[in-house]
Amino acid sequence: MIEILLIGIGSGNPEHLTLEAIKALRTAELILIPVKGADKSDLADVRRQMVAEFATSPQTRVVEFAMPRRDTGNPDYLAGVEQWHEMVAAAWRTEIVSHATGDCRVALLVWGDPSLYDSTLRISARLAEQLPVNVRVIPGITSLQALTAAHGIPLNEIGDSVAITTGRQLRDHGWPADIDTLAVMLDGECSFQAVSSVTDASIWWGAYLGLPQEMVLSGPLTDTGPKIIAARSQARARHGWIMDVYILRREP
DSSP: OEEEEEEEOBTSOGGGOOHHHHHHHHHOSEEEEEEOOGGGHHHHHHHHHHHHHHOOOTTOEEEEEEOOOOOTTOSSHHHHHHHHHHHHHHHHHHHHHHHOOSSEEEEEEESBOTTSSOOHHHHHHHHHTTSOEEEEEEOOOOHHHHHHHHHTOOSSOTTOOEEEEEHHHHHHHOSOTTOOEEEEESOSSOGGGGGTTOTTEEEEEEESTTSTTOEEEEEEHHHHHHHHHHHHHHHHHHHSOOOEEEEEEEOO
């Protein structure tokens, strides 16, 4: 039986690792690091840094593999994601079969937490159809936790509801009725522009949270939205990648 350790690593700050995550890294016999190309080498570097610092067992093998790319041009979004998941599961299987021997603990370092808008658990389920694996999740700090901490705000107001959604949903369906606070993830297109007519809305935005290049902006959406668009574009051009998240809240 192969044990798959899905270790939440927060936003990439080594100090976001929990004690449980560090212990799990130290027991892993094989650690898989996805590489997403030269333009996103920083993402692999963060994982390498954590492995070098905390995976102290001399028996641990670290294997890097090329992360399959999702076909973003597929007009059928769900079909494109399903195809991508299948490709990633196949890549995992190839590396595990090539490098794991007998019963083995295999670790993958997952941004944020594996449970929140992340596909690692779904990919693991596909892998389980091909290999005898047992999946264990080590929770991590989510981007929403890092965002609220950076701004020093609570996620919800007293007695109010919160919806966690995506940029795609915000663009396609607008602000959900009877929801005062929206946490928006996976948004590469500044989809808050779709609700810019909501005049009583405020936004709290953050990128590279917990990392040296951290950026945060907040204020009324009508004033702050354009500033975020400009800052995001400049940061992406400078670093070659960006991870960001934001909260929208109606504030009468």
